[in-house]
Amino acid sequence: xxxxxxxxxxxxxxxxxxxxxxxxxxxxxxxxxxxxxxxxxxxxxxxxxxxxxxxxxxxxxxxxxxxxxxxxxxxxxxxxxxxxxxxxxxxxxxxxxxxxxxxxxxxxxxxxxxxxxxxxxxxxxxxxxxxxxxxxxxxxxxxxxxxxxxxxxxxxxxxxxxxxxxxxxxxxxxxxxxxxxxxxxxxxxxxxxxxxxxxxxxxxxxxxxxxxxxxxxxxxxxxxxxxxxxxxxxxxxxxxxxxxxxxxxxxxxxxxxxxxxxxxxxxxxxxxxxxxxxxxxxxxxxxxxxxxxxxxxxxxxxxxxxxxxxxxxxxxxxxxxxxxxxxxxxxxxxxxxxxxxxxxxxxxxxxxxxxxxxxxxxxxxxxxxxxxxxxxxxxxxxxxxxxxxxxxxxxxxxxxxxxxxxxxxxxxxxxxxxxxxxxxxxxxxxxxxxxxxxxxxxxxxxxxxxx
Numbered sequence: 001x002x003x004x005x006x007x008x009x010x011x012x013x014x015x016x017x018x019x020x021x022x023x024x025x026x027x028x029x030x031x032x033x034x035x036x037x038x039x040x041x042x043x044x045x046x047x048x049x050x051x052x053x054x055x056x057x058x059x060x061x062x063x064x065x066x067x068x069x070x071x072x073x074x075x076x077x078x079x080x081x082x083x084x085x086x087x088x089x090x091x092x093x094x095x096x097x098x099x100x101x102x103x104x105x106x107x108x109x110x111x112x113x114x115x116x117x118x119x120x121x122x123x124x125x126x127x128x129x130x131x132x133x134x135x136x137x138x139x140x141x142x143x144x145x146x147x148x149x150x151x152x153x154x155x156x157x158x159x160x161x162x163x164x165x166x167x168x169x170x171x172x173x174x175x176x177x178x179x180x181x182x183x184x185x186x187x188x189x190x191x192x193x194x195x196x197x198x199x200x201x202x203x204x205x206x207x208x209x210x211x212x213x214x215x216x217x218x219x220x221x222x223x224x225x226x227x228x229x230x231x232x233x234x235x236x237x238x239x240x241x242x243x244x245x246x247x248x249x250x251x252x253x254x255x256x257x258x259x260x261x262x263x264x265x266x267x268x269x270x271x272x273x274x275x276x277x278x279x280x281x282x283x284x285x286x287x288x289x290x291x292x293x294x295x296x297x298x299x300x301x302x303x304x305x306x307x308x309x310x311x312x313x314x315x316x317x318x319x320x321x322x323x324x325x326x327x328x329x330x331x332x333x334x335x336x337x338x339x340x341x342x343x344x345x346x347x348x349x350x351x352x353x354x355x356x357x358x359x360x361x362x363x364x365x366x367x368x369x370x371x372x373x374x375x376x377x378x379x380x381x382x383x384x385x386x387x388x389x390x391x392x393x394x395x396x397x398x399x400x401x402x403x404x405x406x407x408x409x410x411x412x413x414x415x416x417x418x419x420x421x422x423x424x425x426x427x428x429x430x431x432x433x434x435x436x437x438x439x440x441x442x443x444x445x446x447x448x449x450x451x
Contacts, residue, residue, distance in 0.1 A: 269296025
């Protein structure tokens with residue numbers, strides 16, 4: 001299996017057909033969530049929404065987009081890490097309160113949401129969803145401050161964990177990153193419009209110019225008075241950006257926190273080749289996430305790069321699986337070996353991570369059954385030993401194979417001829433040692449979480 005990110009979010013302020021641009025932005029961010037999608041727009045103090053299950057292209061039609069009127073819109077792709085799959089949990093969440101209407105799109109995971117919700121329910125609050133995001137709406141509505149901005153500040157300072165937010169009111173958009181900066185959020189410009197998105201690849205698709213990464217703890221307000229930046233909402237906290245954004249989550253063509261994702265992943269592969277060389281005939285990636293690192297490994301080692309696994313890009317969200325009639329059906333649905341490339345070869349297969357180990361085992365057996373003489377696993381990140389509580393759909397610690405098994409045991413389980421991971425020191429050398437969260441690799445959590 002692969003780890004899955006929580007969500008992708010977009011916001012468009014002051015652009016005709018804003019919902020169309022939000023729709024395109026969600027297309028570019030489809031990799032961050034495939035479970036559901038939604039857009040809320042506003043015009044003349046009215047809110048319009050459309051949301052549903054499935055990929056962006058399945059959820060929206062020409063008619064549904066045309067019904068989302070106005071020059072302001074926010075959108076959300078969902079992969080749930082919190083809450084069930086009820087339609088009520090599909091974002092953006094939309095609500096009325098005493099100051100008008102509000103819609104909110106959230107990427108991350110609020111780790112004290114349960115305790116906040118219990119307190120609010122005890123005080124009489126009624127929740128429509130199981131989403132941790134809804135507690136933000138209740139906190140804003142409950143605040144006794146006179147202005148919306150002061151209420152928002154009250155609410156934000158109760159939250160712990162990962163929250164990159166885009167909040168829409170009738171005439172303005174708020175873009176917010178938590179003070180640790182776990183999840184990304186960028187700001188761009190499109191003519192006279194201000195745009196926000198989880199990644200810069202969304203700006204590329206709609207023709208927007210990247211302006212800046214929103215800083216940890218920063219609140220950006222785009223409204224009738226222009227664009228304003230606030231950096232005094234939270235107490236100063238050490239940044240802890242999620243390093244897995246670099247390793248796997250972000251699209252390779254994005255730029256994140258000042259770095260090219262593609263170039264950085266190639267560098268991870270180069271460092272892996274320096275740390276863990278092996279005699280072999282070809283280097284192949286696990287498509288598509290392992291491609292840049294495999295290229296880096298190949299170029300550094302001098303061993304030829306090739307595609308020994310071909311990916312089927314047209315796999316839907318659901319399929320009918322025969323009981324036991326086709327062995328390894330799930331992996332073969334997505335990947336198929338190129339036998340002519342593999343036959344009689346000593347193969348290095350580069351992947352970005354090992355989670356439970358079952359997929360790696362099936363890939364190794366598939367390669368050997370297709371004629372590979374040897375299969376050497378090389379992983380362009382350290383062993384994942386701890387679950388994430390900051391917006392990644394990570395299995396429990398018990399399900400993470402590296403948390404309870406030594407490298408040699410994992411090698412035997414996968415039936416690989418050798419197995420090596422990128423060291424934590426090697427990862428830190430590439431990305432920099434400070435200002436990142438490495439909790440999934442070392443168990444050192446920067447923020448206490450609800451147990």
